[in-house]
Amino acid sequence: MNVQKNINKDKIGFQKWIATFGIILFIGKIVAWKLTNSDAVFSDAMESIVNVISAFMGLYSLHLAAKPKDEDHPYGHGKVEFVTSGIEGALIAIAGIMIIYEGINSLIIGKVLNKLDWGIWIIAATAIVNYYLGYISINKGKRENSLVLISSGKHLQSDTITTLGVVISLVVVYFTKIYWIDSAVALVFGAYIIFVGYKIVRKSLSGIMDEQDPDLLNQIVHILENNRKTEWIDIHNMKIQQFGASLHIDAHITLPWYYTLRDAHKEMEKVIILLAKNTKRTVEFNFHMDDCRTVSCPVCQIADCPVREKEFVKRVEWTAENVTREVKHTIE
Numbered sequence: 001m002n003v004q005k006n007i008n009k010d011k012i013g014f015q016k017w018i019a020t021f022g023i024i025l026f027i028g029k030i031v032a033w034k035l036t037n038s039d040a041v042f043s044d045a046m047e048s049i050v051n052v053i054s055a056f057m058g059l060y061s062l063h064l065a066a067k068p069k070d071e072d073h074p075y076g077h078g079k080v081e082f083v084t085s086g087i088e089g090a091l092i093a094i095a096g097i098m099i100i101y102e103g104i105n106s107l108i109i110g111k112v113l114n115k116l117d118w119g120i121w122i123i124a125a126t127a128i129v130n131y132y133l134g135y136i137s138i139n140k141g142k143r144e145n146s147l148v149l150i151s152s153g154k155h156l157q158s159d160t161i162t163t164l165g166v167v168i169s170l171v172v173v174y175f176t177k178i179y180w181i182d183s184a185v186a187l188v189f190g191a192y193i194i195f196v197g198y199k200i201v202r203k204s205l206s207g208i209m210d211e212q213d214p215d216l217l218n219q220i221v222h223i224l225e226n227n228r229k230t231e232w233i234d235i236h237n238m239k240i241q242q243f244g245a246s247l248h249i250d251a252h253i254t255l256p257w258y259y260t261l262r263d264a265h266k267e268m269e270k271v272i273i274l275l276a277k278n279t280k281r282t283v284e285f286n287f288h289m290d291d292c293r294t295v296s297c298p299v300c301q302i303a304d305c306p307v308r309e310k311e312f313v314k315r316v317e318w319t320a321e322n323v324t325r326e327v328k329h330t331i332e
Helices: 002-036 039-065 080-109 116-143 147-176 180-208 214-227 261-279 294-299
Strands: 234-243 246-255 282-291
Touching: 002 039, 002 116, 002 147, 039 080, 039 116, 039 147, 039 180, 080 147, 080 180, 116 147, 147 180, 214 234, 214 261, 246 261, 261 282
Parallel strands: 246 282
Antiparallel strands: 234 246
């Protein structure tokens, strides 16, 4: 429990740094916009507002997700990470639309840029800082299974790509004096930003709707298959829910019908301990114990079973497909 508290505290502290740097970078881009009069720089600065808002939303969600379970939230508050991440994705898409709007407006009206050399150095510096923060945030989010940190990192890195586009356009315009290039580059990266926002929203909605995560399911099944005991005749009807960094796993495990309740419970606990040790996440289990039936004999590997009614035929390999079925494993 103390380890989990320290992890939550560390994530919240890191998110505070992201929020602080977001404000500093936004101020730097506003200064660059005032110096250059570039619409692309202005659009980049507007996207930084989204960075700041998203950082504080992420901070709030991490605070809320770290709260313990209560009577109103028996599964905890981890789902809030999906909600805030979805809002962040929507804000990213809106920023992309703003960039496209400003780019089209500049192409139509036309605009002369000023002090491009200053703008290039300032915007390039913000790009480097943004990318580094995004890289750290994504890796930290993956280690600690935090969708908020991952989405924040992707947002920062997508912001870096558009910022680099702005830098390139400023450099080209500086040497060529062809001012419409600035707007054209903004249009391209505005479309890219919209796509990134869509992907984040899509992932958030899948978490809210408890959509099956194929990679996570395959990981769980791989652990079970590689460490299965002969007494575990089958595991089926498995469902996995994610609540922030926590997992809730429902499943049915088929055990010999002649086991005492104590023996059956011991085998169930072996499965739970196995998964808890290998997932490196906070895991809650709800395992239902099934007794074996005659249809289970052909797949049962207990060699000295005293009540076998049918001969053993073959071992059924556990896969993501058959452990999620609602029925016991049989020879079809």
